[in-house]
Amino acid sequence: MVIQAAHHGRTEMHAGDGTVGTPVCESVVEIRNAEGLHMRPALKFIDIANRFSSDIRVRGEEMTADGKSIMEMSMLAATCGTRLTIRAEGTDAEQAVAALRELVEERMFDEPPPEGKS
Amino acid sequence: MEIKKGIAVSPGVSIGKCLIIDSEDYRIPRRTIEASQRMAEIQRIRNAFHDAIRELTAMEQTPEQADSGRIKDIFAVHLRLLRDRSLRRKITDLIHEESVTAEYAVSTVLREISAHFTSKKDAYISERAADFYDIERRLLKLLLGHKREDLGRLREEVVVVARELSPTQTAAFNKKFVKGIASDAGGRTSHAAIVARSLGIPAVVALEDLTEIVHGGDTVVIDGNRGIVIVNPDDDTIRQYEAYGREFVALEHKLDAIRGKPAVTRDGTRITLLGNIEFPGEAQIVLDKGGEGVGLYRTEFLYLNRQTEPSEQEHYEAYAATVRVFQDRPVVIRTVDLGADKYTQSRRYVPEPNPFLGLRSIRYCLQNLTMFKTQLRAILRASVLGRVKIMFPLITNIQELMQAKMILHDVMEDLDEEGIQYNRSIPVGIMVETPSAALTASTLARDCDFFSIGTNDLTQYTLAVDRGNELVSTLYSPSDPAVLRLIRTVIQDAYKAKIEVSVCGETASEPEYVMLLLGLGIRTLSLSAPMIPEIKQVIRSVMLEDCNALARTVLAMNSERQISVYLRDAARKVLPEVF
DSSP: OOOOOOOBTOEEEEEOSSSTTOEEEEEEEEOOSTTOSOHHHHHHHHHHHTTSOSEEEEEOSSOEEETTOHHHHHHTOOOTTOEEEEEEESTTHHHHHHHHHIIIIISGGGOOOSTTOO | OEEEEOEEEEOOEEEEEEEEEOOSSSOOOOOBOOGGGHHHHHHHHHHHHHHHHHHHHHHHHSHHHHHOHHHHHHHHHHHHHHHOHHHHHHHHHHHHHHOBOHHHHHHHHHHHHHHHHHTOSOHHHHTHHHHHHHHHHHHHHHHHHHHHHHHHTOOSOEEEEESOOOHHHHHTOOTTTEEEEEESSOOTTSHHHHHHHHHTOOEEEOOSSHHHHOOTTOEEEEETTTTEEEESOOHHHHHHHHHHHHHHHHHHHHHHTTTTSOOBOTTOOBOEEEEEESSGGGHHHHHHTTOOSEEEEOOGGGTTTOSSOOOHHHHHHHHHHHHHHHTTSEEEEEOOOOOTTSGGGGGOSSOOSSGGGSSOHHHHHHHOHHHHHHHHHHHHHHGGGSEEEEEEOSOOSHHHHHHHHHHHHHHHHHHHHHTOOOOTTOOEEEEEOSHHHHHTHHHHHTTOSEEEEOHHHHHHHHHTOOTTOTTTGGGOOTTSHHHHHHHHHHHHHHHHHTOEEEEOSGGGGOHHHHHHHHHTTOOEEEEEGGGHHHHHHHHHHOOHHHHHHHHHHHHTOOOHHHHHHHHHHHHHHHOGGGO
16 A cells, blocks of 8 residues: 655554555654764664564665664664654554654653754 | 785795685675585674674673773673674675675675765764774674684694784794795785794785785795795796705705804904894794894783783793893893784774874883883893893883883882882883984983884884885885984984994894994894894904995985995895895
């Protein structure tokens, strides 16, 4: 089935590709902490991603990374302001995307935003 | 049959089956394996990852590391990366798809990732490259480490071919089985060349792409006299080289015959010939070759081939063993010259961008006082056993010398308090091997007992040439007028201050420089043991008067080319059979 374009901040649910019944969830998030997705945030990201059974992919500007791999996540080289598409596929897809979105956008990896913003 | 021309760095001829080994710091050449061997290579990858994880876990738990949050963070990240399935899969996929060795797969994948990070503008992100570089080194060290052990366990004669050899690797060679050395990189004074020479293994370096031409097991001729390497020689060539090898051995024996005779010029000037050594085991070789002591005892080897620092007792035992061999003859112990291509770099997370201008040698010691004091204590303790002298390397200014002497004094006071014996008036000297030391020699001479001119580093720093870089190594020449003028200054200032001056660089072992050095006023040379008989023969063939005239002529010349041609011609006239 066709995946609909997801909008920033909104999470969309679909049936999975080909396999009827596998939920797919996708959301675009923006990196908001000043130092971007460097190692420590990337570790937090994969730690959360690994709590879920769903397959998690993160699409950046140049490549798509396995959301459970520290190597691939760090290679996204996402700086502050970069938009990433998180796509989870599996029974807990919705919860996975929600948790990751919360980490990236609301908690900002528990790191400070760029100066002048709060 | 393929003939390659390089630089001859250690004399002798050898013919043997070749063994290719890889080094830690260079791109591992692409080598394909049989499809059936792929699983074995993948198993090696698993083992290397497993061992790397164990190493890091152990390091994380040592108390001094735990103190530093930053270092702990780095290790935590490395551990996570090593446990990352995607990373491991990328490497094993490469082995599966392209049938390459584990080393090549590790190196290729991790360098690709490093390059990906380096290309990013964001500083925070591009710094990640260093993590992957470090992981690459760790894995390669583990992968190659096993191979290095195998090298120590060699049971048949081989000639070793490598992209570049570190002195650690070269020192670990078993002379009984390693019959020759050839490398793509390197220069006449690279450390591996020095080690090969002191072990008496024929070696040729700067062969550029030799590792891409040979295969393991090929027959290779290494001609360390003419700087030639022949891959898969035909029968005639092999016969010629066998005969040539025998002649060379005969000449060696002839030179050995002058062992017991003094090094004195034809007009009666006595010259002192000392040996440069690295290990206590070489002390006897120096005596066998007719050396009258040790002018340069390099102590870095105590630090190589190991993960932990040597203890005071280990230092002491090495020095004591050497000093006992020489009894009342001088042994100049140089304090550790670590840094640049040695030891310190492998302990850094990010290598220094310019290690030869970085934290090396005496600078490293002055920032690592516990280590420095441990060595000084051991040297002082050994000083009661014979005629020990202390020499500080890479001094660039008077403050460094004063600081080093102050620390030596502190150590003496400690020994006094503990009632430990040492020679209170132990002579303290410096290596003059930087242009700044040479230019301020008159100042430095007031505060030390002797100078030893290290022509290798002096040349490299004066001419701004990396002696190991084959692209510019032709610019490296101690006969450059700039270098010669500095050497003359140092000798004159030493004479004025009435302190001893000797030369311990490679020039001391090159026949064409001997007349010049004598003419400039040098009366003590320190050189690698196997070269002592040849240099003695040169000395016994010259008149000091001629040397003085030669030095005057050369100092008036303005070009390196002109000088080196002149020196070679002069030496050839004196000693035709050596040239």
